[in-house]
Amino acid sequence: RHGYGTWVGDKFKYEGNFSYGIINGQGTRSWINGDKYVGEFVGGEREGQGTYTYANGDKYVGEFVGGKKEGQGTYTHANGDKYIGDWKNNFKHGQGTLTYANGDKYIGEWNSDLKHGQGTFISEGFFPWSKTTKQVGIWEYNQKVKGYTTKKAVDSGMLGWPLTVTVGGGQGFNWKHNWKGNPLQEAQEIPGNIDYDLWLGPAPLKPYTNDRTS
Numbered sequence: 001r002h003g004y005g006t007w008v009g010d011k012f013k014y015e016g017n018f019s020y021g022i023i024n025g026q027g028t029r030s031w032i033n034g035d036k037y038v039g040e041f042v043g044g045e046r047e048g049q050g051t052y053t054y055a056n057g058d059k060y061v062g063e064f065v066g067g068k069k070e071g072q073g074t075y076t077h078a079n080g081d082k083y084i085g086d087w088k089n090n091f092k093h094g095q096g097t098l099t100y101a102n103g104d105k106y107i108g109e110w111n112s113d114l115k116h117g118q119g120t121f122i123s124e125g126f127f128p129w130s131k132t133t134k135q136v137g138i139w140e141y142n143q144k145v146k147g148y149t150t151k152k153a154v155d156s157g158m159l160g161w162p163l164t165v166t167v168g169g170g171q172g173f174n175w176k177h178n179w180k181g182n183p184l185q186e187a188q189e190i191p192g193n194i195d196y197d198l199w200l201g202p203a204p205l206k207p208y209t210n211d212r213t214s
Contacts (some may be wrong), residue, residue: 016041039064062087077101084108108120115139 001018008014013025016027023029023044030036039050046052046064053059062073069075076082085096092098092110099105108119115121121135123143137147171183187207194208 111141114142116141 001021001066003018004016004180006013006015006020007018007023009049012031014027014029016023016029017025017115019025023041025041026039027041027137028036029037029041034055036053037188039046039048039051039052042048043103045192047064047066048064050064051059051061052069058076059077060069060073062069062075063071065071068090070089071087072085073087074082074084080101081098083092083098084095085092086094090095090108091112094109094110096110097105097107100106103124105122105124107122109117109201111117116139119137119139123133123135133149133151135145135147139145186209188209190208
C-alpha cells in the first residue's frame, strides 16, 4: 500500500495515507468499541496533532507522541469537566487548568494526573453570595500541604474583619467584631490590590471604605 487507501482489520478500520505499506500521514482510525482517532500518524502510531473521541463521549484534542497523549492538549469529559494543559505519557503532567462542570477550577502544576506542585483551587460555591473560595499553595498527590484559603486569610486579619453579617430572610441579626467607626461613610474607590467582592461577597449596601478593611 502506498498513497491513500483503506484498511479493514479485525478490530479497526483505517482510512488515510500509507507509505510503503505502513500507516503514515493524515488518516482516520476507528475501533469496533466505538473509539475514533482523526489526525496524524508516523510509522503506524498516533504522532503529532489529532483528535481522539472515546465511545463514552470523552474527547481529547491535542498532541500525541508514540501513540500517547503528550505535549499540549485539551481533554473534555462527557460529564462537562475539561482539562487544558500539558500531557506526558497519557497523563496530565506539567502546567494545566482543570475546570469542573460545577464551575470549580484548579490552576497549577500536575504530576501523573494528580495535583502536585504550586496551584490554586477555586470553588464557586452554590449561592451567589458564597460564590468564591480560594485555596492557594503547594499540593502533593491531590492534597494541599502548604498555603492558605481565603477564609484563613480573613480569620488571620490579612484582609480585615467583616463589618456586619446578617443571617435570615426578612429579620436575621447583625454582628460586629472589633470595629469602631461610622457605618454610614460614603463609598470609596476600591484599591487594585483588594478583591472586595471575594472577601465580603457582593454587598451593594456595604460599599468599600478604608475602615472596612483596616
